[in-house]
Amino acid sequence: MNLNLQRIAEENESALSAHQARWNSFRSLKSYSDPFWEKCIHQLSAMQIAIPSWALGTGGTRFGRFPGGGEPRNLEEKIADVGVLHALNGHCGSISLHIPWDIPDNANQIRQVAKEWGIVFDAVNSNTFQDQADQEHSYKFGSLSHTDAAVRQQAVEHNQQVIDYGKALGSEAITVWLSDGANFPGQQNFRRAFEHTLASLQEIYGHLPDDWRMLVEYKPYEPNFYSTVIQDWGSSLLLASKLGAKAFSLVDLGHHLPNTNIEQIVSRLMMEGKLGGFHFNDSKYGDDDLTVGSIKPYQLFLIFLELLEGIETQSFAWMIDASHNVKDPLEDLLQSVDAILIAHAQALLVDREALYQAQEDNDVVMCQEIIQDAFRTDVRPLLAEVRHRAGAALAPLSLYRKLQIRQTLINERGAKTLATGL
Numbered sequence: 001m002n003l004n005l006q007r008i009a010e011e012n013e014s015a016l017s018a019h020q021a022r023w024n025s026f027r028s029l030k031s032y033s034d035p036f037w038e039k040c041i042h043q044l045s046a047m048q049i050a051i052p053s054w055a056l057g058t059g060g061t062r063f064g065r066f067p068g069g070g071e072p073r074n075l076e077e078k079i080a081d082v083g084v085l086h087a088l089n090g091h092c093g094s095i096s097l098h099i100p101w102d103i104p105d106n107a108n109q110i111r112q113v114a115k116e117w118g119i120v121f122d123a124v125n126s127n128t129f130q131d132q133a134d135q136e137h138s139y140k141f142g143s144l145s146h147t148d149a150a151v152r153q154q155a156v157e158h159n160q161q162v163i164d165y166g167k168a169l170g171s172e173a174i175t176v177w178l179s180d181g182a183n184f185p186g187q188q189n190f191r192r193a194f195e196h197t198l199a200s201l202q203e204i205y206g207h208l209p210d211d212w213r214m215l216v217e218y219k220p221y222e223p224n225f226y227s228t229v230i231q232d233w234g235s236s237l238l239l240a241s242k243l244g245a246k247a248f249s250l251v252d253l254g255h256h257l258p259n260t261n262i263e264q265i266v267s268r269l270m271m272e273g274k275l276g277g278f279h280f281n282d283s284k285y286g287d288d289d290l291t292v293g294s295i296k297p298y299q300l301f302l303i304f305l306e307l308l309e310g311i312e313t314q315s316f317a318w319m320i321d322a323s324h325n326v327k328d329p330l331e332d333l334l335q336s337v338d339a340i341l342i343a344h345a346q347a348l349l350v351d352r353e354a355l356y357q358a359q360e361d362n363d364v365v366m367c368q369e370i371i372q373d374a375f376r377t378d379v380r381p382l383l384a385e386v387r388h389r390a391g392a393a394l395a396p397l398s399l400y401r402k403l404q405i406r407q408t409l410i411n412e413r414g415a416k417t418l419a420t421g422l
């Protein structure tokens with residue numbers, strides 16, 4: 001795939017005067033100063049969201065999968081897909097690899113391919129929730145928490161190997177998500193499972209380079225339906241605290257029971273300096289992995305409002321963790337990134353000083369007015385301006401369609417390709 005960047009500039013040129021009119025009218029509606037807008041643009045431009053290597057193909061459920069064609073056949077093509085997204089929207093400058101689905105055979109060559117697309121390597125992800133054909137011990141009854149020390153050792157060594165792969169690519173973090181748990185009451189001793197997990201994670205932590213982070217992801221259920229060893233932010237925070245300064249909790253939006261107040265969890269973890277990363281998606285019932293912002297955009301906005309408390313002083317690993325079952329994955333990812341940027345921009349518009357005062361005064365009505373005034377603002381002209389200044393497309397999705405990128409990919413790769421991953 002060779003995206004003609006000149007086409008982006010040409011399309012922007014023809015849409016520029018309409019954009020300028022919208023951007024000027026947007027700015028005049030809000031009484032903020034020019035330095036405020038420049039600060040917003042600077043902060044929003046810096047927002048880079050990692051694309052996972054397993055999300056570039058069509059997703060599926062255990063009932064079926066309906067590939068759309070032109071899916072990337074190897075790691076180089078996955079990087080090219082992320083490169084296309086980044087050229088279009090300016091916010092997808094990194095890829096997150098999953099090992100063993102995307103083992104880089106030649107790290108230097110892969111780094112070079114990524115560099116050509118302007119892409120860097122975000123957190124690497126280990127996998128002890130599946131058995132691989134060549135592995136000695138099975139993870140059927142767990143990995144880092146397993147009752148058998150030999151299974152735990154195998155899982156530890158896999159994670160250490162993932163760190164080594166990441167080091168070779170210039171990655172600086174490993175995300176650990178475990179499916180370990182129990183399907184039935186009495187099946188597993190909660191305490192022993194947790195203690196084994198901690199001891200295993202300590203061994204992996206000991207393998208981390210000095211400037212690396214370990215991100216501990218949690219999830220309440222699935223694939224185990226009675227209990228999960230790292231089931232919530234409490235267990236994740238406990239592990240991250242015991243492990244040390246390089247360990248953090250990772251919040252995946254879909255990994256909560258319905259109606260959980262995720263923004264409050266974000267606030268608590270940030271207060272302790274232990275929020276390390278974020279996996280974005282949306283859901284109606286469980287871990288649905290739907291397009292970000294498609295179901296609960298207000299919740300996403302409220303999360304960003306909390307994140308603003310620490311976004312300038314703490315660093316977070318942002319990643320989209322969704323499954324694209326009925327949409328073109330690249331279009332879905334463009335929509336998701338747009339939703340993240342919209343929530344972030346809306347949160348920036350909240351008059352936080354006025355909100356603080358209204359909270360102190362217990363003026364409940366005004367508190368709601370202040371935050372909803374920002375939430376109800378159409379910030380799309382601001383985000384178009386951010387993209388324009390980055391040399392990206394004013395309208396990424398419509399340009400993706402206009403350039404017939406999917407058809408080009410089908411022509412190049414075939415209609416029946418299948419990307420590795422979920």
Ligand SMILES: [Mn+2]
Nearest residue numbers: 217252279321
């Ligand atoms: Mn996740």
